[in-house]
Amino acid sequence: MKTCLDHALARWQFNGPVAIALSGGADSTALLLACWQRWPAQVAAIHVHHGLQDAADGFASFCQQLCQQCCIPLHIERVDARHQPGQSPEDAARKARYGALTAGAQALRQVHAVDVRSIALAQHADDQVETLLLALSRGAGLPGLSAMPAFWQRNHLDWHRPLLDVPGQALRQWLQGQGQAWIEDPTNEDQTFTRNRIRQQIMPALAEAFPTFRHTFARSSAHAAQAQQLLHEVAQEDWLRLEQKPSIRGLQQLSIARQANVLRFWLMQQQERASTVQLQELQRQIAACTTRGHAIHIKVGRGFVIREKDHLLWVK
Numbered sequence: 001m002k003t004c005l006d007h008a009l010a011r012w013q014f015n016g017p018v019a020i021a022l023s024g025g026a027d028s029t030a031l032l033l034a035c036w037q038r039w040p041a042q043v044a045a046i047h048v049h050h051g052l053q054d055a056a057d058g059f060a061s062f063c064q065q066l067c068q069q070c071c072i073p074l075h076i077e078r079v080d081a082r083h084q085p086g087q088s089p090e091d092a093a094r095k096a097r098y099g100a101l102t103a104g105a106q107a108l109r110q111v112h113a114v115d116v117r118s119i120a121l122a123q124h125a126d127d128q129v130e131t132l133l134l135a136l137s138r139g140a141g142l143p144g145l146s147a148m149p150a151f152w153q154r155n156h157l158d159w160h161r162p163l164l165d166v167p168g169q170a171l172r173q174w175l176q177g178q179g180q181a182w183i184e185d186p187t188n189e190d191q192t193f194t195r196n197r198i199r200q201q202i203m204p205a206l207a208e209a210f211p212t213f214r215h216t217f218a219r220s221s222a223h224a225a226q227a228q229q230l231l232h233e234v235a236q237e238d239w240l241r242l243e244q245k246p247s248i249r250g251l252q253q254l255s256i257a258r259q260a261n262v263l264r265f266w267l268m269q270q271q272e273r274a275s276t277v278q279l280q281e282l283q284r285q286i287a288a289c290t291t292r293g294h295a296i297h298i299k300v301g302r303g304f305v306i307r308e309k310d311h312l313l314w315v316k
């Protein structure tokens with residue numbers, strides 16, 4: 001009988017060869033093994049050695065053994081994922097991991113002669129719901145509610161999440177059916193992480209109250225992603241109309257919603273994000289800016305938005 005995993009892989013299209021981001025946990029072990037069974041000559045693996053946990057060596061040697069057994073080319077990339085002051089440890093580890101996976105794809109090309117075009121991550125349907133709930137708990141806007149995309153391009157690579165429709169439990173059952181072990185991450189039990197509390201306390205309650213919640217929540221995220229795409233297109237049009245400069249007069253002519261949308265778009269270009277309160281204050285000051293002498297100086301992200309003649313400027 002075909003499993004959800006079989007169906008997900010049957011629908012998945014990628015430019016080969018593909019490197020699986022292999023942590024040694026259940027999800028990426030299942031993705032690697034299932035891909036290798038389907039496309040034995042098209043699959044490689046990258047493991048990122050974080051050095052964050054004492055267990056990191058154990059994860060790396062598990063990945064090494066698994067890949068050796070199946071003759072799958074593996075690259076292990078070491079990273080220093082220590083976080084900067086003010087940055088969350090998980091955020092630092094995630095950023096370091098994406099850089100390391102890109103470097104790993106290059107190493108597979110150079111050292112193993114595998115011409116990797118795509119990287120696949122093993123996040124599944126439960127991870128998607130957790131991401132959406134975390135976004136809701138932060139009061140996120142549409143970008144956060146869109147949750148994780150199944151496909152994007154970055155650094156000349158295609159990035160995929162082919163398992164977003166597959167429940168986590170189905171992956172573990174599939175591995176058990178194959179007699180394949182995996183490594184259980186000891187931090188998954190740690191209730192100080194919000195994600196773990198969601199997994200252990202909220203997900204079972206959701207399953208009881210709304211049996212199809214994975215599917216319907218994913219549909220809501222897809223609607224949010226589509227609406228966000230529209231907002232992005234509107235921002236691009238407004239930005240062109242402003243002649244690609246945040247002119248105060250031009251901004252004043254937009255509705256409050258369009259103004260907020262194009263301001264976020266402009267700040268994104270500076271790699272910055274305004275909090276809701278900062279954006280509201282900025283808009284209040286733009287509205288009040290009716291005389292030559294009106295100064296603007298507002299903290300936004302790691303810098304300030306200031307008035308420079310007829311325009312806004314973002315400075316550090």
Ligand SMILES: Nc1ncnc2c1ncn2[C@@H]1O[C@H](COP(=O)(O)OP(=O)(O)OP(=O)(O)O)[C@@H](O)[C@H]1O
Pocket residue numbers: 020021022023024025026027028029046047048049050097120121122123185
């Ligand atoms: N150390 C790592 N090396 C390579 N890829 C990783 C590593 N850690 C995570 N990934 C990839 O990122 C995905 C999401 O990571 P996350 O930490 O959310 O999940 P995980 O609990 O490690 O998943 P898994 O059950 O696959 O271990 C993983 O499914 C995997 O594809």
